[in-house]
Amino acid sequence: MxxxxxxxxxxxxxxxxxxxxxxxxxxxxxxxxxxxxxxxxxxxxxxxxxxxxxxxxxxxxxxxxxxxxxxxxxxxxxxxxxxxxxxxxxxxxxxxxxxPLVSKVHVEVAKLRKEGYEFIMIGHKGHPEVEGTMGQLDGGIHLVEDVADVSRIQPDQTEKLAVVTQTTLSVDDAAEISAAVKARFPHVREPKQQDICYATQNRQDAVKFLSPQVDLVIVVGSPTSSNSNRLREVARKLGTESYMIDSAEELKPEWLVGKARIGLTAGASAPDILVRQVIERLRELGAVSVRTLDGMEETVxxxxxxxxxxxxxxxxxxxxxx
Structure with missing residues (x-):
C-alpha cells in the first residue's frame, strides 16, 4: 500500500x-x-x-x-x-x-390499524427496531425478510394491507422486496414517503459513489449495526472488496496489499473519533493523503x-x- x-x-x-x-x-x-x-x-x-x-x-x-x-x-x-x-x-x-423517524412509522401503524389495516413489515427478525414496530400492535403485522418470505405470508384479508419498513435496510433490497409485495398484493398501500431514513439513504448513496473510485472500502461500525452492515454489502454488490471494523485495531494490513486507493466510511451510529483513529492507522501503514468526496450535506x-x-x-x- x-x-x-x-x-x-x-x-x-x-x-x-x-x-x-x-x-x-x-x-x-x-x-x-x-x-x-x-x-x-x-x-x-x-x-x-x-x-x-x-x-x-x-x-x-x-x-x-x-x-x-x-x-x-x-x-x-x-x-x-x-x-x-x-x-x-x-x-x-x-x-x-x-x-423520530422510527416514531413516524409507529404513528402510521397505529393510525392505519384504526382504519382496519393489516401490515407487511420488511425488516430483520430480532432487530430491536422491528420488535418495537411490531410491538405497537397485538398482531396483524407480518414480517418479511426477503423476497421468498413474501409468498409465505397469509394475511387475514388483502383489501386493507399496508407496507412498513425497518428504517436501516438496504435501499435496493427493500425496493426489491416491496416490488414482490406489490406483485402479490396489487392493492397494498405503500408509505407516502419511504420509511428508510434519510441518513441510511445518504450513506448508501455515498458508498455507491465511493466504491467505483477505490480498491477497497472500509466501513467503521459495530457488528450489531444494521445500517453499517448494509454499507459493506452495498460496496460488495458493486464489486469492491469491503470490510467492516469496530475499531482501528481490527484493520488487517493484508487487506491493504496492492491497494492504491482506500475508501473509508462509517455507519450512522459510529462516532467520528473512530474514523480518525482508522485514518491514523492507515497512515502508519503507508497512506499519504486523505481526500473527502463531495456528498449530500445533512442539516437535520x-x-x-x-x-x-x-x-x-x-x-x-x-x-x-x-
Whole structure:
C-alpha cells in the first residue's frame, strides 16, 4: 500500500437520531445524576455504549433490573407498547430516545390499524427496531425478510394491507422486496414517503459513489449495526472488496496489499473519533493523503424531550464523540 490515498465518503457517521439519543442519555445523567438506566444499547456501537457506561449509564434488557423511581431511557430503536406500559406501571422517570423517524412509522401503524389495516413489515427478525414496530400492535403485522418470505405470508384479508419498513435496510433490497409485495398484493398501500431514513439513504448513496473510485472500502461500525452492515454489502454488490471494523485495531494490513486507493466510511451510529483513529492507522501503514468526496450535506436536527433542555450544561461531554 505504498503511498496510498484515503477517500472519505460523505456523509458518514452520526445521524440526527443518533446524536439526539446520545445527548438524551448524557443530559439525563447531568440532570439526575448517575446511574441512568437505558433499555437496550442506546445505539448499536461498542465505543458509544462503553463511553456512556463510564459516564454512568447502565444498559439493561429487562425492566425488572431497574430499581423503583429510577430514570429510564428507551433506546433509539424504539420499544413495544408492552414495554411502555410496564415502565409506566413501575413508575420510572422515562425519556424516550426513539428516533423520530422510527416514531413516524409507529404513528402510521397505529393510525392505519384504526382504519382496519393489516401490515407487511420488511425488516430483520430480532432487530430491536422491528420488535418495537411490531410491538405497537397485538398482531396483524407480518414480517418479511426477503423476497421468498413474501409468498409465505397469509394475511387475514388483502383489501386493507399496508407496507412498513425497518428504517436501516438496504435501499435496493427493500425496493426489491416491496416490488414482490406489490406483485402479490396489487392493492397494498405503500408509505407516502419511504420509511428508510434519510441518513441510511445518504450513506448508501455515498458508498455507491465511493466504491467505483477505490480498491477497497472500509466501513467503521459495530457488528450489531444494521445500517453499517448494509454499507459493506452495498460496496460488495458493486464489486469492491469491503470490510467492516469496530475499531482501528481490527484493520488487517493484508487487506491493504496492492491497494492504491482506500475508501473509508462509517455507519450512522459510529462516532467520528473512530474514523480518525482508522485514518491514523492507515497512515502508519503507508497512506499519504486523505481526500473527502463531495456528498449530500445533512442539516437535520431533532429536538430533545421536554425536561432535558439544559442550555449548554452538557455540551462539553459530547464533543469527543464528534
Amino acid at each position: 505504498a503511498e496510498a490515498e484515503i477517500l472519505l465518503a460523505a456523509p458518514r457517521g452520526f445521524c440526527a437520531g443518533v446524536d439526539r439519543a446520545i445527548e438524551i442519555v448524557e443530559r439525563a445523567i447531568a440532570k439526575f445524576g448517575r446511574p441512568i438506566y437505558v433499555r437496550h444499547e442506546i445505539v448499536h456501537n461498542t465505543y458509544v455504549v462503553n463511553d456512556l457506561k463510564a459516564k454512568g449509564a447502565i444498559f439493561i434488557e429487562d425492566l425488572a433490573d431497574v430499581p423503583p423511581g429510577a430514570t429510564l431511557v428507551f433506546s433509539a430503536h424504539g420499544v413495544p407498547k408492552s414495554v411502555e406500559r410496564e415502565a409506566e406501571a413501575r413508575g420510572f422517570n422515562v425519556f424516550d430516545a426513539t428516533c 436536527k431533532f429536538p430533545l424531550p421536554k425536561g432535558l433542555r439544559l442550555g449548554d450544561a452538557a455540551e462539553v461531554t459530547l464533543s469527543h464523540l464528534r
